[in-house]
Amino acid sequence: MQIAILVTHIRPEEKLLVEAFRARGIEPDIILDRDANIDLTAGGEQIAPSGRPWADYAVVLERCVSTSRGMYLQAILNAWGIETINSYATAAVCADKLLTTLALARAGIAQPNARVAFDEASTLAALEDLTYPAVLKPVTGSWGRLLARVDDRNAAESIIEHRQTLGSYTHHTFYAQEYIDKPGRDIRAFVVGDETICAIYRTSPHWITNTARGGTASNCPVTPELNDLCLRAARAVGGGVLALDVFEDPSRGLSINEINHTMEFRNSSAPTGVNIAERVVNYAIQTAQARVESAQ
Ligand SMILES: Nc1ncnc2c1ncn2[C@@H]1O[C@H](COP(=O)(O)OP(=O)(O)OP(=O)(O)O)[C@@H](O)[C@H]1O
Ligand SMILES: [Mg+2]
Numbered sequence: 183m184q185i186a187i188l189v190t191h192i193r194p195e196e197k198l199l200v201e202a203f204r205a206r207g208i209e210p211d212i213i214l215d216r217d218a219n220i221d222l223t224a225g226g227e228q229i230a231p232s233g234r235p236w237a238d239y240a241v242v243l244e245r246c247v248s249t250s251r252g253m254y255l256q257a258i259l260n261a262w263g264i265e266t267i268n269s270y271a272t273a274a275v276c277a278d279k280l281l282t283t284l285a286l287a288r289a290g291i292a293q294p295n296a297r298v299a300f301d302e303a304s305t306l307a308a309l310e311d312l313t314y315p316a317v318l319k320p321v322t323g324s325w326g327r328l329l330a331r332v333d334d335r336n337a338a339e340s341i342i343e344h345r346q347t348l349g350s351y352t353h354h355t356f357y358a359q360e361y362i363d364k365p366g367r368d369i370r371a372f373v374v375g376d377e378t379i380c381a382i383y384r385t386s387p388h389w390i391t392n393t394a395r396g397g398t399a400s401n402c403p404v405t406p407e408l409n410d411l412c413l414r415a416a417r418a419v420g421g422g423v424l425a426l427d428v429f430e431d432p433s434r435g436l437s438i439n440e441i442n443h444t445m446e447f448r449n450s451s452a453p454t455g456v457n458i459a460e461r462v463v464n465y466a467i468q469t470a471q472a473r474v475e476s477a478q
Pocket of ligand 1: 389427
């Protein structure tokens with residue numbers, strides 16, 4: 183059974199995944215996204231940079247840092263009938279905060295109020311509708327970059343002008359969320375298949391609590407309520423291996439902020455005591471085995 187891992191470069195997460203595969207007696211092929219040179223009009227019989235036909239892989243684990251490379255490779259492999267974790271369909275929704283909001287709304291899952299507008303006047307109106315403070319975010323992006331907490335109309339006007347003048351076209355979509363008055367932390371929960379395997383609190387004096395921005399990680403118990411919310415949210419975007427950002431609102435309870443489809447987890451195994459790489463690898467092997475059996 184052949185398994186490949188698609189990477190931009192090897193991060194601590196990919197090292198842990200390779201070790202976990204080896205512990206299960208599998209040597210995965212590592213394929214660098216920069217080595218791809220793919221005939222789009224041919225199929226999966228063509229040779230991958232690993233020297234094997236793509237179609238030999240029972241499953242391909244997508245771990246690219248580059249969202250666009252990862253997503254196009256998923257689209258190509260899925261078009262050829264090759265299973266990826268996650269699927270292109272899931273990645274396409276999760277990579278875009280607006281599409282995630284729509285998918286969660288359709289499934290009736292609790293989330294912060296969110297609006298979209300495309301020019302200055304309508305964005306100011308959207309922010310008034312949400313009431314200040316509100317949060318403006320790029321629809322794509324991560325590590326808390328270019329997030330803006332907008333406390334009043336003056337701040338909103340200048341952020342909108344900066345975005346319109348200096349931003350690329352993705353910054354001309356104004357996705358705004360109500361500001362949730364979190365208790366100094368949010369929750370990052372990890373879903374693998376049908377289980378919320380663990381969760382951490384990310385605590386920070388700053389309103390942006392990402393560990394990449396200095397938030398500290400500690401164990402968050404997976405209550406039945408948290409598990410249920412996370413599994414329903416994961417299902418709403420197509421399921422797989424996902425990291426969900428969850429807010430605790432003092433009055434309204436838990437809600438889903440966003441869902442990440444190529445998750446980092448280096449800081450989360452120690453506080454939770456859960457070997458996340460091992461769980462992801464078990465799921466990948468299970469998926470691959472099901473695939474091999476259904477092909478026989
Ligand atoms: N509406 C909000 N109300 C309160 N805090 C927020 C809100 N939106 C974001 N935050 C804070 O900012 C952090 C980053 O926001 P978000 O996860 O939406 O952005 P990101 O850049 O995609 O991050 P990631 O690296 O998780 O992909 C959240 O974890 C949370 O701490
Ligand atoms: Mg996030």
